[in-house]
């Protein structure tokens with residue numbers, strides 16, 4: 042295998058007595074779409090939080106692009122090419138959709154100080170931001186305040202913000218959470234369009250989405266990664282079926 | 295071509311401010327110039343606080359500390375100028391001065407430095423702890439000046455004269471008024487510009503969702519600290535002007551009630567609006583005047599009014615007005 | 624040595640008073656998430672009512688017995704009329720609105736009782752001194768304050784940790800919606816907690832009567848240190864409030880008693896009255912800054 046873009050090793054994190062992650066490890070190659078599945082409480086969000094830098098692991102290692110980033114502060118990670126979206130939609134409600142994305146571009150450009158220009162007239166920020174909005178299909182909604190956008194649109198906006206930071210790896214925590222069938226399908230199509238361009242670490246409950254998007258899948262249970270493989274391998278894995286999918290293939294929670 | 299109402303209101307306000315000394319002279323209301331100067335100085339303090347409170351969402355309950363520190367810097371320098379004693383002899387000799395060009399920037403620098411220290415510690419916390427620790431630092435400085443017997447302690451310190459400012463005579467009420475007005479206009483212009491620049495947008499983003507901003511890659515603490523320092527310096531300048539206006543400083547400049555007043559001015563006017571603090575200062579002062587004409591116990595009315603304003607006019611007066619006016623734009 | 628003992632006792636006594644205020648503040652903060660600057664006003668109102676009632680009846684105890692329920696009623700009225708509408712608001716709104724309440728109460732008290740300070744006589748059977756060690760007298764009234772404060776601390780601890788009401792309070796503190804779902808009447812609970820807090824504040828106010836002056840604005844002189852206590856202790860924690868109150872009470876008292884002397888010994892008498900006095904009055908704020916640098920969430924951070 043080529044040098045992985047992201048490799049996690051022995052990540053452990055507990056909240057008091059609850060061990061949310063218990064020695065989890067996995068590797069993602071450049072451009073790979075990697076899904077993490079597992080029942081509620083398996084530790085998926087905690088894992089993403091540690092990779093994004095919001096949570097500090099109790100032990101274990103995170104290596105990104107050949108660099109140890111285990112203890113790197115959150116705000117220094119996007120510059121390396123690591124971007125995340127939140128499970129609970131997290132946009133800036135008072136700002137317009139375009140303003141939201143322009144903030145992401147501004148973060149990527151670095152340096153808030155020194156410039157006295159009206160940032161809303163600044164083509165260096167607006168043009169790339171608009172391009173990202175168009176890419177997620179929100180071009181026509183650019184001037185709408187984010188709080189007015191429909192839930193599905195806000196999720197799309199999240200994705201545009203993630204793209205605006207020109208990531209090499211995107212962390213997506215349940216990008217289709219709370220969406221209807223139609224919105225969900227649109228989001229999956231958008232993500233499919235990103236395949237090969239950026240690597241993805243995707244947490245998702247919708248199995249159809251997972252099998253449509255992921256090149257490889259890791260299964261988490263009780264804070265551990267119990268299996269990793271191609272979708273076909275995961276489908277066939279007896280342990281996974283028993284532990285998670287359920288013998289009869291019932292819908293996971 | 296018609297002028298949009300929003301602009302028209304601003305221009306009318308500006309015209310009134312420019313004509314005020316003349317009007318006051320004609321009408322024989324000379325004291326009005328002094329009152330207007332005082333209102334403008336309070337507005338400047340509000341503009342400074344609004345930077346972090348309205349645009350940055352940082353609730354400082356201790357900004358009187360910078361107000362007082364700026365005032366005391368001017369007063370102490372003037373005191374040393376009068377006595378001829380050096381303020382410090384080490385590492386080099388620093389004497390007193392009454393030159394505005396030296397004393398006022400120095401007041402700002404002192405406040406910026408204090409804000410850097412206070413901010414660096416306070417911004418480690420958030421929410422209620424931030425409110426309380428800014429209050430605590432202000433109390434700390436309050437008691438410091440109370441026990442500073444050299445400079446009057448509890449009784450405060452009188453200035454022999456207002457600062458000297460080149461060709462201007464600051465003892466002339468109109469000249470002092472126009473200088474203060476110019477400073478306030480400059481501060482408004484800077485706020486208007488700056489709130490739309492990258493720095494201002496980043497600050498507003500932090501106000502609305504700091505966690506998201508950090509995830510986007512913003513060094514949020516540094517941005518907040520920078521805003522806190524600028525804010526402290528502006529409020530310090532307001533203090534320096536107030537020391538000149540009253541020609542007297544005392545620890546009450548740093549009292550927590552003063553911090554509350556500046557807070558009330560900003561909120562009454564309209565959080566995070568450029569002109570809100572000016573409106574807030576006018577309203578605050580007019581309320582105080584009108585109510586205290588009516589009863590010596592004006593606070594008994596003002597207190598509940600403040601409660602009602604918080605409950606029912608959250609956007610502040612300028613916030614509401616700007617909304618109304620924009621609808622006709 | 625004896626002087627130190629006396630000052631430590633004074634410090635503990637101040638700590639007890641601070642605790643009575645801080646307990647109410649921290650409960651209201653932890654449970655309702657409400658910053659109530661007007662808490663000091665209840666302390667003041669308690670002291671004034673007790674002063675008047677003691678004068679009419681000639682009895683300190685009767686004054687106390689009248690002041691406590693009266694202050695609780697005032698507190699409940701304030702909660703129902705104003706504060707209830709502030710629970711869902713942000714801290715800024717709460718600070719500003721309760722700042723308005725302070726202005727109102729200070730002025731109201733000045734109007735009703737006049738601008739002059741009042742004094743409450745301690746009951747005659749507590750006005751003497753007790754020999755705490757052979758040859759070391761200490762005012763009996765201050766000892767009584769200590770005793771009452773410790774009893775209240777014990778009572779609160781028992782109330783919150785051991786009783787059904789306390790369980791309800793804790794459920795409310797950790798999760799408002801869940802408490803609501805459990806069928807707990809949140810509105811009544813809040814009013815109850817508020818009345819309790821008001822009563823504790825008033826108790827402190829009454830006990831302050833014979834020691835400090837009863838005057839408009841007395842609430843804020845103790846409110847701000849009480850907030851320092853809450854922040855040092857960790858917001859929402861009764862245990863933290865007790866620890867913080869003792870720390871702040873002792874730091875303040877010992878600082879005022881000994882810092883000028885210590886500084887004077889090193890830097891001369893001029894420095895003693897200047898720097899020494901300044902440092903002493905700043906001591907508790909320096910303490911708070913130090914604690915927050917070391918532990919930004921206070922000594923006993925509540926969970927969550």
Ligand SMILES: Nc1ncnc2c1ncn2[C@@H]1O[C@H](COP(=O)(O)OP(=O)(O)O)[C@@H](O)[C@H]1O
Pocket residue numbers: 056059060061062079080081082083084085086087088
């Ligand atoms: N902030 C927290 N405090 C305490 N426990 C937590 C916290 N966050 C998560 N947990 C616990 O850690 C476990 C893993 O949670 P999480 O990572 O959110 O799982 P998933 O995203 O797979 O549903 C769960 O048992 C959850 O209750």
Ligand SMILES: [Mg+2]
Pocket residue numbers: 085086087128
């Ligand atoms: Mg999750």
